[in-house]
Structure formats: structure tokens, C-alpha cells
Amino acid sequence: MASSIMEECFIKRSQQKKKTSPLNYKERLFVLTQEKLSYYEYDQDKGRRKSLRGTVDLQKVKCVEKVYPEHHAPTERLYPFQVIYDDGPLYIFAKNGEIQSEWIRKLKEIVRYNKDLKQKYHPCFWVDGQWQCCQQEVKQAMGCRVLQGLSKDRGGSGKPLPPTPVEEPAVQTLSLEPPKPSLSVGMTVIAEHEYIPLSAQDLELKKDEEYTILEMPDANWWRARDKYGREGYIPNNYVVQAGNVLERYPWYCKNMNRSQAENLLKTENKDGGFVVRDSRLKAGQYTVSLFSKISGETAGSCRHYNICTTSQGQFYLADKHFFSTIPELITYHQHNAAGMVSRLKIIVSNRAHAPSTAGLGYGMWEINPRHLTFIKELGNGQFGVVKYGKWQGQHDVAIKMIKEGSMSEEEFIEEAKIMMKLCHENLVQLYGVCTKQRPIYIVTEFLSNGCLLTYLKEGLKQHPTNIQLLEMCKDVAEGMAYLESNQYLHRDLAARNCLVDTNGTVKVTDFGLSRYVLDDEYTSSEGSKFPVRWSPPEVLLYRKFSSKSDIWAYGILMWEIHTLGKLPYERLDNQAIVDQVSKGYRLYRPQLANERVYSIMKSCWPEKAEERPTFQELAVNVQDLLYEFQ
CATH class of the missing domain: 1.10.510.10 (Transferase(Phosphotransferase) domain 1)
Structure with a gap:
């Protein structure tokens, strides 16, 4: 029997080799030798391996890489890596980043001279018949991320990647999938923002209240029921799945990057002001951004502390005071600096800034111009004048007044129905059009800092x-x-x-x-x-x-x-x-x-x-x- 190089108990995800296979997670003892990666049932009480459950021939391995954790993954699944071989991806979850890196390093060292090592891989999981990173629906589809540093002496083939098709696609082939595939009909969601109905079909949302998803007919609008039995359509980017505990805390700012956190904290200009945000660089991890004025300085500065995790799944910040949950950690550091430049004194939040909805209500794309109020001119573009205004006297909008003869209007009006369904935090949202008069108007989200x-x-x-x-x-x-x-x-x-x-x-x-x-x-x-x-x-x-x-x-x-x-x-x-x-x-x-x-x-x-x-x-x-x- 070949001698063991490394042994470790990991959580293994089922490989779902058949479409009907259930998705489950089981603890296995993994044993690495020079030729094979094997995994066994393990008796925790007696500390010994039991029956062999699977083996991977290392000569057939094509890629070993990290995987981004699932959205809101439990603590035991924050450090996944993948071993790609003929049967597809084998997903393994390490207890911490150090163990994860050590196993990846050793596996790469063993397989570095294998034939047909991949030049591209998928950095996210294969879930429900789709790659979460690129939405491809073929399990054997080429990866969407190029492996860094792959070269011939590390086992790469040296062959160029196949050319990517460059023909212009037809617009009608849009594949607008719901942005939160983990949610499904029947699930309970919690409103992260207030929502006042914009059309008769919509349902009012009250912050922190629960709603049941009844139907998901659209990429951006879902039909839901509130606790009083009222039903209607809600913008799905205003709700989160019940159980996502951090969403309920005012200090948690999910979609915020480092610069935005610094701008927000410096604008508040309060010593000890802080936010907790998702790490945009490490999926499934969090950062505390803290503003402090040391020794009476007037300007102040921002520090950023990564929330770390122990091998037992506990959380800690600069000083190693361990906590079972992030809210417990924040509560402690609101009273104790414990290694940071200051304690967390003042909660700073951007929760008042709700995201844009895809349209001004479910199914609305034609806007009545009488509901628009023009306030000031913003500029003059390719198609005509652009103005800042209000819709129904309360919603900020930008209005493009299309100069007659500058645009193929009929073609655009048909296209607008598709464009409204494009909804992303880094796209200016199209709310609708006014086409019953001339000039026609294009009504979009208004952004205050301009071009x-x-x-x-x-x-x-x-x-x-x-x-x-x-x-x-x-x-x-x-x-x-x-x-x-x-x-x-x-x-x-x-x-x-x-x-x-x-x-x-x-x-x-x-x-x-x-x-x-x-x-x-x-x-x-x-x-x-x-x-x-x-x-x-x-x-x-x-x-x-x-x-x-x-x-x-x-x-x-x-x-x-x-x-x-x-x-x-x-x-x-x-x-x-x-x-x-x-x-x-x-x-x-x-x-x-x-x-x-x-x-x-x-x-x-x-x-x-x-x-x-x-x-x-x-x-x-x-x-x-x-x-x-x-």
C-alpha cells in the first residue's frame, strides 16, 4: 500500500453525476498518496477510518483550484477547493484557509506534469444545472477564468486557447435569469428596504417584515404575500432570504466597496464611526471599516479589519477574542477596542439608499408624461436634451427628450421592452418610455454625481x-x-x-x-x-x-x-x-x-x-x- 502524504477530515459535496442525484454534504477522511486521492467514512468516536467511498486517480486530474464560497455559506463551508478530473468537479471544504492552501499546493505539486491540464476553470460552483460564475448550462463547458501563471514547464500544453466567436449576437437571445437562484417559490423573504407600490399590481414592503414568494414570473419582479394575506408584485432586489441574519443589523452594508466605505465614514466625520461590509475580494468573508481621530487630529483616517475565522468556525478581529457569531463580535467591540485603533462607537449606515427597480412597477414600461415634472437641464446628448425631474412628484429620474429625426424610434421602442429587463447595480436602470407624443422621452435612473x-x-x-x-x-x-x-x-x-x-x-x-x-x-x-x-x-x-x-x-x-x-x-x-x-x-x-x-x-x-x-x-x-x- 502506498504511503500516505497527507490525511485530513473534510466535508465533501456530492458530485451529482446524474441530474436526479440529491445535493448533500458529508464528512469524509481524505487520504493523499503520490498516486491517488481517496476518501473514507470515518468513525469520529474511535478515531479510525471505515469503508472506502471513492478514489481519484491523480494522473487524470486536470485542475486544482479554490472555489468562491456560496452566498451566505455556513462557517463549515467557507474554504472550498475543487479537484477537476474526468468525472467532473470534486468539491471539498477545508476547515480554514491555511489547510485549504496547503492541500491545494501539495495537489498542484503532484499533478503539475499531467497531460491536458486546463487553461481555464470555473471559480464558482456547478449548481442546479448551471455554472454560477458564467451561467453556462453545460457541465463540461470551458471555464470562464484563465488560470494564472500556467506555463509549459508547469504542465500546460502550451497550446493557444481556442478563438472566441466574434459575430454580433441577436438581441432576442437574451437570457435574463433571476439574480437570486437560491430562492424559490414558497420561501420566506425579509424586506431590506421600504417599497411604496408604484402600480395597482404591486405590494407594499415594510422594512424587516416577512413575505412569502408565490410566483417568480419575471427576472426582477416576484409575486408575494404579506402576513395579512395581501398579494402583489415586489422588486426582488428589495428582499433577502429569511435567515440571513446580518441583513437585520443597521451596521451591515452589503454592497459597499472600500472607497465607498471610506467616503461614507469621512462624510460622517465621527470618531469611532464604523460599517461592516462584504469583502468584495473574498466571497463569504466580511470587513469592518472604522473611522478614527487619533490624538485629536481633525481629518481622521479609516482602517479596515478583516473578520477572521478559526478552524472551529469562531470569529475574531484584531485581537483574538473569539465569538460564535458576527453580531456577538460587533457587540463586544462596541465596548472594547481590543487591539483596534478604537472601539466601534457609532453605527454609520447607507440603508436609506434603496436600489433601483427594473421599471416603475411590475409590467410598466409606458410612462404617462403628465406624471413627469421637469426640474433642471443636465446636458445635451447625441439624441437631444437630458433633464433631471420627478416621477409622480417624488421619484428622482433623468429624462432624455429625443430630438425628432435623431433616432430610429419604432425600432428603439420595441427594444426598450427588452432593455428594461436588464437590471444590475452597475447599469443605469431604464424605467420606461413616453411614446404617445413627440418628442418621445426615455426615463432612466438619476445619478447625482453625473457623467x-x-x-x-x-x-x-x-x-x-x-x-x-x-x-x-x-x-x-x-x-x-x-x-x-x-x-x-x-x-x-x-x-x-x-x-x-x-x-x-x-x-x-x-x-x-x-x-x-x-x-x-x-x-x-x-x-x-x-x-x-x-x-x-x-x-x-x-x-x-x-x-x-x-x-x-x-x-x-x-x-x-x-x-x-x-x-x-x-x-x-x-x-x-x-x-x-x-x-x-x-x-x-x-x-x-x-x-x-x-x-x-x-x-x-x-x-x-x-x-x-x-x-x-x-x-x-x-x-x-x-x-x-x-
């Missing part, structure tokens, strides 16, 4: 940090990855077509609108209005649009962000840009971008479209870089 380009030039209150700039890039990449996953092209991605919310979140706007421009100057690459400076060679020369042309434009947008709004190719005219870019000329590295940041930009600019990454890969690469900066 990203202007914000970069004038709106930043202080010199931005590398983290702040990268978080802007990450916001755009995640919004575009959502469009990409729904096979939707932007065609005019640039800083001028992104907006900035009150808390600094960047959202992409005007996606797909360039398809309806009737201006011949705009639609010709020789005209001054065509976005030549953001276009790749295949668009400049052949008018060939694809998701890969959006990738090129994203690289230019990253450059805009890291130059604080400079004009790309500022010394060249349009014709010179077409000539030079076609010959291989590329933008220089901005002073605020280090080589790693610049390498991500350059990865968007290969001449061959199929050599460019996907937005999913770009979002991961920017996230990894953020992790290094922090």
Missing part, C-alpha cells in the same frame, strides 16, 4: 488612490460582464457614457443606443461624431461590432480613468488614429497606472479580436489586482 468623464476632471474632492481608480474600473467591468452574459453589446462604451452615483458607484449607461442613430456622420468612421478613439481595427476598417469591440473600448476607458479624463490619442486627428491603430500603435501607460494595471489595459488591445479577454475575465483580473493593493 464619469466630468467627475474624473472636476468632481473628485481629493487626489484619487490606486484603489479608488481600480474600483471604478471594476464597477464598469462588472456591469459590462452582465451585459456580456446576456449577449448584449454596448457599441459606445466610454467614460462619457458612464454615470456616478452619490456613493461613488460607477454605472454604465446608453448601452445599445448607438444602433438607433440616424446621423450619417455618426455612423461613418470618417465622420467627426463616430467614436474613433474608442474603436478597434475591425470596427474602424470593416464596421464589425462584437463583444470584443466593447472589450477594446473598455481598455480605452481604463486609460481615461487613470489619466483623470484625458482625451485618448490627444495629439492625433481621426484619420491619423485609424492609420496608426491599424499599424499597431497603442496608448502609452498613464502615470497613475503601474505595469500591472497597464497590462490589463493592453490585454484589451490585440489586433485580433479573438485574443482579447472576456469581461468576466477582466472583472476577475481587476479584482485580483485590488486584492494585491489592499
Whole structure:
């Protein structure tokens, strides 16, 4: 019998080799030898292994990598890793990060010379017939994330990845899946925000009250019942599954990044002000952001403390005072600094800021113009004047008044019904249209900090940090990855077509609108209005649009962000840009971008479209870089 290299009790997830197989989790004793990874039943009381339950031939292993934990995973399932072999993924859950890393390191060392090692893998779980990271529905589908550092001497084949199709997809192939697949009909949810019904079909939500899901007919609106028996439609991004304990605490700010936390805390300017937020870099983990004024300083500063977990599943912060739950940990540190720069004195919250709904009520896309109040002009765009206003006197909206003759209106009106279903925290939400009069109106979410380009030039209150700039890039990449996953092209991605919310979140706007421009100057690459400076060679020369042309434009947008709004190719005219870019000329590295940041930009600019990454890969690469900066 081969000698054992490592042994450890892990939780193993069932492999669901058949569609009807149940999903379960069982504790097994894993034994690693030079040739095999085996797992056994284990008698905890007697401390000995029992019958063999499965074996993996290590010569057949194609990949060993971490997996992002499930959303709100229990403590015993926060450190998963995967072993990919012929039968598919074997998911194993370690007790802590140290054990997880040690087993991954050892397994990789053993299999590094295997044939057919994967160049791409899936960083999230296969659940209910779908990869959670990229929504592909084939279990054998190629991974969506490129393995870092794979090279021939580590066992890679050295073969290039197969080209990605670059044909423009039909809009009708949108696959708008509900954003919370873990919820189902019959489950109980809790309202995270107040919701006043916007149409007769809607149901009022009261914060912290429970509701039962009755039907899920739409990607963004669900039919529900309240405790009094009343039924109606609710926006599903206003509720969370009952049992998600942290959602009930005012100090928990789920969708908040580091820069947003710092801005919020500095605005409050209170010593000991704090928030608890999801770690955007480590799924399933949490960070405490704390503002303090040491020795009477007036400006103050922010510190960020990761909530750590012991091998027994207990939580602790800077000093190792252990707690069974995060609320218990927070309560303790509200009275004791215990290793931090200050105790947690004042709860700071952004809960008043509710997310945008997909439309102004379930099934509403045609808006009565009489319900709109125009307050002030925001600017003049490609299609006409844009104004800030109110819907029904209370909801902030932006209203695009479409100049007659500037847009193919009938085609757009049909498209608007589909565009309204696109709902993501990094996309400007389309609320509806007014089409019964001329000019027609496009009514969207209003973002108070305005255009990203202007914000970069004038709106930043202080010199931005590398983290702040990268978080802007990450916001755009995640919004575009959502469009990409729904096979939707932007065609005019640039800083001028992104907006900035009150808390600094960047959202992409005007996606797909360039398809309806009737201006011949705009639609010709020789005209001054065509976005030549953001276009790749295949668009400049052949008018060939694809998701890969959006990738090129994203690289230019990253450059805009890291130059604080400079004009790309500022010394060249349009014709010179077409000539030079076609010959291989590329933008220089901005002073605020280090080589790693610049390498991500350059990865968007290969001449061959199929050599460019996907937005999913770009979002991961920017996230990894953020992790290094922090």
C-alpha cells in the first residue's frame, strides 16, 4: 500500500453525476498518496477510518483550484477547493484557509506534469444545472477564468486557447435569469428596504417584515404575500432570504466597496464611526471599516479589519477574542477596542439608499408624461436634451427628450421592452418610455454625481488612490460582464457614457443606443461624431461590432480613468488614429497606472479580436489586482 502524504477530515459535496442525484454534504477522511486521492467514512468516536467511498486517480486530474464560497455559506463551508478530473468537479471544504492552501499546493505539486491540464476553470460552483460564475448550462463547458501563471514547464500544453466567436449576437437571445437562484417559490423573504407600490399590481414592503414568494414570473419582479394575506408584485432586489441574519443589523452594508466605505465614514466625520461590509475580494468573508481621530487630529483616517475565522468556525478581529457569531463580535467591540485603533462607537449606515427597480412597477414600461415634472437641464446628448425631474412628484429620474429625426424610434421602442429587463447595480436602470407624443422621452435612473468623464476632471474632492481608480474600473467591468452574459453589446462604451452615483458607484449607461442613430456622420468612421478613439481595427476598417469591440473600448476607458479624463490619442486627428491603430500603435501607460494595471489595459488591445479577454475575465483580473493593493 502506498504511503500516505497527507490525511485530513473534510466535508465533501456530492458530485451529482446524474441530474436526479440529491445535493448533500458529508464528512469524509481524505487520504493523499503520490498516486491517488481517496476518501473514507470515518468513525469520529474511535478515531479510525471505515469503508472506502471513492478514489481519484491523480494522473487524470486536470485542475486544482479554490472555489468562491456560496452566498451566505455556513462557517463549515467557507474554504472550498475543487479537484477537476474526468468525472467532473470534486468539491471539498477545508476547515480554514491555511489547510485549504496547503492541500491545494501539495495537489498542484503532484499533478503539475499531467497531460491536458486546463487553461481555464470555473471559480464558482456547478449548481442546479448551471455554472454560477458564467451561467453556462453545460457541465463540461470551458471555464470562464484563465488560470494564472500556467506555463509549459508547469504542465500546460502550451497550446493557444481556442478563438472566441466574434459575430454580433441577436438581441432576442437574451437570457435574463433571476439574480437570486437560491430562492424559490414558497420561501420566506425579509424586506431590506421600504417599497411604496408604484402600480395597482404591486405590494407594499415594510422594512424587516416577512413575505412569502408565490410566483417568480419575471427576472426582477416576484409575486408575494404579506402576513395579512395581501398579494402583489415586489422588486426582488428589495428582499433577502429569511435567515440571513446580518441583513437585520443597521451596521451591515452589503454592497459597499472600500472607497465607498471610506467616503461614507469621512462624510460622517465621527470618531469611532464604523460599517461592516462584504469583502468584495473574498466571497463569504466580511470587513469592518472604522473611522478614527487619533490624538485629536481633525481629518481622521479609516482602517479596515478583516473578520477572521478559526478552524472551529469562531470569529475574531484584531485581537483574538473569539465569538460564535458576527453580531456577538460587533457587540463586544462596541465596548472594547481590543487591539483596534478604537472601539466601534457609532453605527454609520447607507440603508436609506434603496436600489433601483427594473421599471416603475411590475409590467410598466409606458410612462404617462403628465406624471413627469421637469426640474433642471443636465446636458445635451447625441439624441437631444437630458433633464433631471420627478416621477409622480417624488421619484428622482433623468429624462432624455429625443430630438425628432435623431433616432430610429419604432425600432428603439420595441427594444426598450427588452432593455428594461436588464437590471444590475452597475447599469443605469431604464424605467420606461413616453411614446404617445413627440418628442418621445426615455426615463432612466438619476445619478447625482453625473457623467464619469466630468467627475474624473472636476468632481473628485481629493487626489484619487490606486484603489479608488481600480474600483471604478471594476464597477464598469462588472456591469459590462452582465451585459456580456446576456449577449448584449454596448457599441459606445466610454467614460462619457458612464454615470456616478452619490456613493461613488460607477454605472454604465446608453448601452445599445448607438444602433438607433440616424446621423450619417455618426455612423461613418470618417465622420467627426463616430467614436474613433474608442474603436478597434475591425470596427474602424470593416464596421464589425462584437463583444470584443466593447472589450477594446473598455481598455480605452481604463486609460481615461487613470489619466483623470484625458482625451485618448490627444495629439492625433481621426484619420491619423485609424492609420496608426491599424499599424499597431497603442496608448502609452498613464502615470497613475503601474505595469500591472497597464497590462490589463493592453490585454484589451490585440489586433485580433479573438485574443482579447472576456469581461468576466477582466472583472476577475481587476479584482485580483485590488486584492494585491489592499
